[in-house]
Amino acid sequence: MATAAAQGTARPEADGARNTTGDEVQYQDAFDAAVAADERIEPRDWMPDAYRATLVRQIAQHAHSEIIGMQPEANWITRAPSLRRKAILMAKVQDEAGHGLYLYSAAETLGTGRDELLDKLHSGRQKYSSIFNYPTLTWADVGAIGWLVDGAAITNQVPLCRCSYGPYARAMVRVCKEESFHQRQGYELLLALSRGTPEQHAMAQDAVDRWWWPSLMMFGPPDDESQHSAQSMAWKIKRHSNDELRQRFVDICVPQAESLGLTLPDPDLTWNEERGKHDFGTIDWTEFWEVLKGNGPCNEQRLTQRKRAHDEGAWVREAAAAHAAKHSGGTGAAGHRTTGAERA
Secondary structure: OOOHHHOOOEOHHHHOOOOOHHHHHHHHHHHHHHHHOOOOEOOOEOOOHHHHHHHHHHHHHHHHHHHHOHHHHHOOOOOOOOHHHHHHHHHHHHHHHHHHHHHHHHHHOOOOOHHHHHHHHHOOOOOOOHHHHOOOOOOHHHHHHHHHHHHHHHHHHHHHHHOOEHHHHHHHHHHHHHHHHHHHHHHHHHHHHHOOOHHHHHHHHHHHHHHHHHHHHOOOOOHHHOOOHHHHHHOOOOOOOHHHHHHHHHHHHHHHHHHHOOOOOOOOOEEEOOOOEEEOOOOOHHHHHHHHHHHOOOHHHHHHHHHHHHHHOHHHHHHHHHHHHHHHOOOOOOOOOOOHHHHO
16 A cells, blocks of 8 residues: 555545546545655556556566567577676576566556567567667677666666656666676676777677667657656656766766776767766667667567567466466466456
8 A cells, every 4th residue: 555645545446436526636636645745656546547558658668678688688698608608698688587577567566467568569569678679799799788788777777766656666676786787797798808809809899889879779769859758757757857867877888988998989979077977979869760660670580589489488378377277276267367456
């Protein structure tokens, strides 16, 4: 149950009551007060339909990104240069799968089953992060993904630990802790290559050159072109705008790149004494929108592989459902889904 300001906002359906205009006003006022007081909204609390829909869209995209994001690095598990690197990479890919499960569970608390979300992913009705539509051409790409992609994810996700929706905020605490390990392994991998042979150094630099700009795009379009940022910040789902987070990421990466002995591929990257921040070059937003529309280097490959894995794993889901039914005395129907509302 949520906190003081949200008391009395439990779903009216749960009490058998019927919404009236007066009820809606009362519930809306209590919801607004809870958000203003930085209190958490919980699954059984009343919430505006648009708030629920925004959360489902954002959490689903986040979950989809986690499971699609397993692909670029999983391609390198068998080619990792040592047993240590192989073990680290396997653990990381496994972590990403776990993140997806946390997040699908959080979405289920909003009354949307993961089967429905996966259907929308597979049919292209829901998106995942555009960054995963770029190829991993060399072993150094595993390091660049860890340092830059996971680094950008942490910058974006740490504020989500204070998201106004309780299940999402709590899921992000563990996700961010694990992502910090991923970022450090990427940094350490690039450092080893950067200090290696000239060929290894060049491979690390090439990977950073290719992943830098797509990493900046991970924060989404500029604030003045973002459809959802302002409302999400008003609801305290997001705490910072896309451009604020992008600037923070650039300022973090510049000294880290210097420590790595690598350069960031932006001739306009300079320290602005007056702003106390780095100025950086113009992002190619045409490329961003094209990748988002499905025209990236690996869009088709990622989605095809995801659908194939889902189809080939059908027997696992059916076996798990049969096992659960056998031990619970339930219906045993593989198609039965326990929704968040049922669990609440």
